[in-house]
Amino acid sequence: MPRASVAAPSNADARVESFPPRVTRECRVLVLGSMPGVRSLALSQYYGHPHNLFWPFMQALCGVAADLPYATRVAALNAAGVGLWDVLKACERPGSLDSEIAAHSEEPNAIGELVASHPSLRALAFNGGKAWQSFRRHVQPRLPDAVAARVALVPLPSTSPANASVPRGSKLERWLALRQWL
Template sequence: MTNPSLCIGLPAQVRADCRVLVLGSMPGAASLHAAQYYAHPRNRFWPLMSALTGIDARLPYLDRLRALQSAGVGLWDVIGECERRGSLDTAILRGSEVPNAVVQLVDRLPSLAAIACNGGTAHAAFMRYIQPVLGERSRSLAVWSLPSTSPANAAWPLPRLQVAWQPVADVLAG
């Protein structure tokens, strides 16, 4: 069995006018190594965002990130630090998680309408660490548990993900 590694997440990529905050659990090894959200070449996040928002998924990372933020989407993770054996969410050692300051971020986003949890692990961590302390603000926010864009979630091809993630596009459009 592999020894656990301490994983430190990436900084929030959110503008003040964010309307949808996408929260992952903890970036995988490829993303941490590249210091880029959703860097694994088989992760469907960027193609999905392209389909939902019209951003060009082929742009260089920083340009994609700026385009996504201009569309009203911010990125971060529920977990800011944890121990993990491998790259998958299932390898996160329960009890080692240190949540990010999501509540403080949400309090600084007056246009925020929804939080989209990218996968079940992100949603479970959100419900465990963030929801109980979100307070009043939580009543005005939609919180969605959406299927993961990870390549490990092979049962969800891009067209199926697009249907499930449509509420993100709906909030951004309206």
């Protein structure tokens, strides 16, 4: 019996868009990912993959229980001074891996404008190398001097299950450094 062939997704099929920012006027740290993965997009939740370490790390960092309902977790995270967003507004990426993001398709979010309108923000924390790389490429060169002088830029190891090369304890130790801004 012949096997059915599955066509590779076209670039149009691989176009993904990030979520709106989850940040309040009181947030002091803005965690920036690159682009939500397939599972997160399907759930409409930041860090929705069950093996992503983000929510357990937030529990350790600011006491936000990882098993709370999503909306409650986000509200508690904001109340603890942490906001969420992504560096990229849209891109072409089949699947979930940052390495599959087509560089020519990267459209950045208006991070400079958001930070300028939230004077309480003191640090931008980058969840993984791709978020940091995309920020430096698209956002940092256009960041107003006053904003750049006010916020620390903190590259961190990815909490993604795809980042298995760094031990969990080492990752958590790096993430706990955000306490100085909370």
